[in-house]
Amino acid sequence: MKKNLVFLTVAALAFAGCNGGFKKGDNGLLYKIYTDAPGTNIKAGDFISVNVIAKTDKDSLLVSSYDQGRPSNLLVQKPLYKGDLYSGLMMLSQGDSAALKIDADTLVKKSGQPKPPGFKGKYFVYTLKIEKVIPRGNLDDKAFQAKVGDYFKAEGDKARAAEPVKIKKYIADNNLKTIQTPSGLNYVITQVGSGEKIAVGDTAVVDYTGKRLNGKVFDTSIKAVAEKAGPPVYDKMRPFQPIKIAVGQKAVIPGWDEGLLLLSKGEKATFIVPSSQAYGEQGYGPIAPFSTLVFDVELKNIIHPNPNAPKPTVPQMPMQQQANPAAR
Numbered sequence: 001m002k003k004n005l006v007f008l009t010v011a012a013l014a015f016a017g018c019n020g021g022f023k024k025g026d027n028g029l030l031y032k033i034y035t036d037a038p039g040t041n042i043k044a045g046d047f048i049s050v051n052v053i054a055k056t057d058k059d060s061l062l063v064s065s066y067d068q069g070r071p072s073n074l075l076v077q078k079p080l081y082k083g084d085l086y087s088g089l090m091m092l093s094q095g096d097s098a099a100l101k102i103d104a105d106t107l108v109k110k111s112g113q114p115k116p117p118g119f120k121g122k123y124f125v126y127t128l129k130i131e132k133v134i135p136r137g138n139l140d141d142k143a144f145q146a147k148v149g150d151y152f153k154a155e156g157d158k159a160r161a162a163e164p165v166k167i168k169k170y171i172a173d174n175n176l177k178t179i180q181t182p183s184g185l186n187y188v189i190t191q192v193g194s195g196e197k198i199a200v201g202d203t204a205v206v207d208y209t210g211k212r213l214n215g216k217v218f219d220t221s222i223k224a225v226a227e228k229a230g231p232p233v234y235d236k237m238r239p240f241q242p243i244k245i246a247v248g249q250k251a252v253i254p255g256w257d258e259g260l261l262l263l264s265k266g267e268k269a270t271f272i273v274p275s276s277q278a279y280g281e282q283g284y285g286p287i288a289p290f291s292t293l294v295f296d297v298e299l300k301n302i303i304h305p306n307p308n309a310p311k312p313t314v315p316q317m318p319m320q321q322q323a324n325p326a327a328r
Contacts, residue, residue: 022101025091028083030101030123037095044078045136047148048089051129056121057101061230067216070288071131081110085126094133100126118231156281159290163275167292170213170272178272185255186272187262191298195265198302200248204260205301207242211294218286242300253278256295263299271295 022030042048051071054062065072079086084107088100101123108115134147171178171186178186198204209220217229223240226233245252247260255273263269275281275290283289 022099025083025087027079027087029088029091031088031091032099033096034099035095035097035129037093039093039095039133040135041091041093042076042089042130042133043135044076044086044090046076047073047132047134047136047144047151048076048130049073049132049151050089051131053127055125055127056104056119057123057125058121060120062116062124063232067212067214068218068286068288069212069214069291070283071129081106084110088126089128089130092128092130094130097127097129100128102126116231156289159288160281163290163292166213167272167274170292170294176270176272178270181258183254183258183277184274185258185277187259187269189263189267189269190296191266191268193264193267193299195267196302197264198247198260198299200261201305202247203303203305204245204247204263204299205242205303206245206260207298207300209296211296213292213294244303255293259295259297260299263297265299265302268296268298271297 022032024030049071050073051065053064053066056062076089077086079090083102085100085102088098088102092098102125104115104119104122104124107113107124132151134144134151136144139147167186170176176186176188178188180186207221209217209222209225211217217225217233220226220229220233221240221243226235226238226240245256245260248257250257253273255271255277258277259269259271259273271294273293273295275292278293279287279289279291281289283291287293
């Protein structure tokens with residue numbers, strides 16, 4: 001019996017070594033626990049807030065919530081199959097951190113979702129930190145949604161209060177001599193232009209790079225910058241080139257509309273755009289709520305409107321009785 005125990009121990013160690021220290025669970029999932037906090041394991045139907053770094057086993061980064069500046073929030077579903085990501089989440093509780101390896105071919109086959117473009121490797125590797133768990137338990141929909149809503153409000157309040165502090169720190173850390181406008185936009189001219197000033201109604205031809213306060217690039221019109229940032233910023237199908245913006249027409253975020261009007265042709269500048277002049281308390285796509293955004297921009301050209309262009313036909317509206325302008 002002792003010989004069998006020794007053999008099993010050696011075999012287990014050999015298996016763990018082959019899988020980079022990962023263990024194999026009863027559900028077939030490969031996992032590695034970094035922090036095992038006390039608490040009840042996550043169940044299907046629970047709400048969780050989780051920071052995640054997703055890579056391939058070839059170490060290619062797919063997505064990072066840390067780069068995006070916010071954790072991912074989701075309702076935990078029943079496992080789609082034995083050993084999937086939800087199976088792994090249900091091994092964890094609030095405060096836990098772990099890594100999970102999911103066989104890529106099995107995931108694609110079971111979920112019907114294709115692999116990311118250019119995917120190389122056998123596994124998806126998820127490194128997780130469970131920040132918050134709100135158990136569904138026996139709560140009805142209204143009570144459960146109220147709890148989740150309270151959590152979002154509290155997190156939003158914290159982010160709102162922290163934003164001015166983060167902006168001040170960013171400016172100090174980067175030794176920027178910025179000018180602040182009444183809206184809260186901070187800007188600094190990094191290359192003085194020699195051309196004319198842009199005006200409302202003109203079209204700006206702009207090269208730009210958008211970054212978060214942590215320095216991570218989330219968008220750019222410049223191919224070399226995108227290649228350095230890698231996916232998803234770099235997309236070989238995208239034609240990287242300066243963009244054209246009708247200035248003062250609310251075609252872009254308010255911080256850009258205001259910032260571009262400060263520039264002359266050929267000028268380069270850095271805009272530090274507070275969330276109130278960007279995507280606000282709602283956020284947008286990968287941009288988290290209350291996110292300050294940093295844009296390096298170059299006004300490469302100005303296109304003036306053609307005064308001889310035909311005017312668009314404006315449909316005539318029926319006459320209405322004029323309202324009392326003093327009425328409230």
